[in-house]
Amino acid sequence: MSDTVASPAKSKSASPLITILIASLMLFSMFFGAGNLIFPPMVGVSSGTNFWPAIIGFLIAGVLLPVAAIVSIAISGYSVRDLAGRGGLFFxxxxxxxxYLSIGAFYALPRTGAVSMETAITPLLGWEGxxxxxxxxxxxxxxxxALSWKPNNVIDILGRFLTPALVILLIALITLAVTNYERIPGTPTEAxxxxxxxTGLFEGYNTMDAIAGLAFGIVIISSLRAKGFGRGGTLIRSTIITGIIAGTLLAAIYLxxxxxxxxxxxxxxYESGAILLADSAKLTMGTPGQTVFSLIVVLACLTTAVGLITSTSEFFNS
Incomplete structure (x- = not known):
């Protein structure tokens, strides 16, 4: 991997506002993985007429806590180690x-590949085994x-290209489903x-973004510094704004x-949000809809994998 933290260099192609917006899209894409795609639909169908308290609980754990984690990293120092180090060196x-191991090599990172295969490739192409x-x-x-090889380029790869494609596909799927079918809330399940x-709070925590927010802080700070934001108050404010924008977009997509x-x-x-979404895409757009859903799943998992690889490698390198 290349150097962990690049020396700050002024961005010649984008204003600070545009850079923050692109960084926000990058952060959204790193948060928005397979679990973030399949948990909200299950909250929706399972909560039924209790949709609003359930989704509010989901947003507290799935949006508010991750944004708070980014803010904490920005204020406390440079990384999760700076924050946790206040409890002592060993802690x-x-x-x-x-x-980093829990959201990286031990669990979340392998899951991105497994979920992509199970919910996108096998249903569409029939490949299995x-x-x-x-x-x-x-x-x-x-x-x-390959996308993670140069950490300072992640903000451009994710923020400029992959995330806009992911968001456009998600908006298309949601819009077509909502406009083609009537919303009929069912009876809430027991929980x-x-x-x-x-219950919504627990489901939101299961996205693991509260922990991921602590890990992704290092990527955001490194990327903004590489774009010329330096250190101090400007970097802290820019990181906080980035987290808030990304959180707002997450909340809108979850809703x-x-x-x-x-x-x-x-x-x-339905027992799985992935199958529910796949069927929704097929119902609204036929086979092309299923292809769109497969692209959404692969892009969501790929952008998260890039974020996990980058943040984990930067941490262990340091």
Missing amino acids: GIAFSVMA TAANGIFNVIFFGIAL YESSPLV GLGYMAQTVPDGQS
């Missing part, structure tokens, strides 16, 4: 290593590694009937996915 190192999985994961993580806010799920006929019969 700072141990907590940081556990956080050990050999197909192995070949796909070599290609998938090879592309992710959402008794405590919809708390759209949860609302859209309640337009799918017999939505509560």
Whole structure:
């Protein structure tokens, strides 16, 4: 990998405002992985008429906590180790290593490849089995590694290209589903009937973005510094604004996915948000819709994999 932190260099092609906007799209794409795509629809169909308290709970854990994590990193120093180090040297190192391994090599990173194969490639192309999985994961993580090779270019790769494509596809899917089907909330399931806010809160935490926010802070700060934001108050304010914009976009997409799920006929019969979304895409757009959904899943997982590889490698390199 290249150097962890680039020396600050003024961006010659974009104003500070445009740079912050692109960084916000990059952060959104790193947060928005497979779990972020499939959890909100299940909250929508399972909560039924208790949709609003459930989705508010989801947004608290899935948006507010990750944004708070980014803000904490910006204020406390440079990385999660700076923040955790206030609890002592051993705790700072141990907590940081556990956080990066849990969202990286031990769980979240392999999941991006597995979910891409299971929910995008196999339903569309019919490929399955050990050999197909192995070949796909070599290609998938090879592309992710290539995109992650120069950390200072991540803000341009994700913010300028991959994220806009992902957001456009998501908006197209949500809009078509909402305009083609009537929203009919069902009866809440047992968990959402008794405590919809708390159940939604747990589902939002399952996205793992509260921990990922601590890890992704290093990428945002490095990228903004490389674009000429230097250190001090300007960098802190820019990082906080980036987190807020990314969080706002996350909240809008989560609301759209949860609302859209309640337009799918017999939505509560689905056990997986991935299958529900795939069927919704196929119902609204036919086979091309299924292709669109596959592209959404692969892009969501790929952008998250790039963010995880970059942030984890920068941490362990330091």
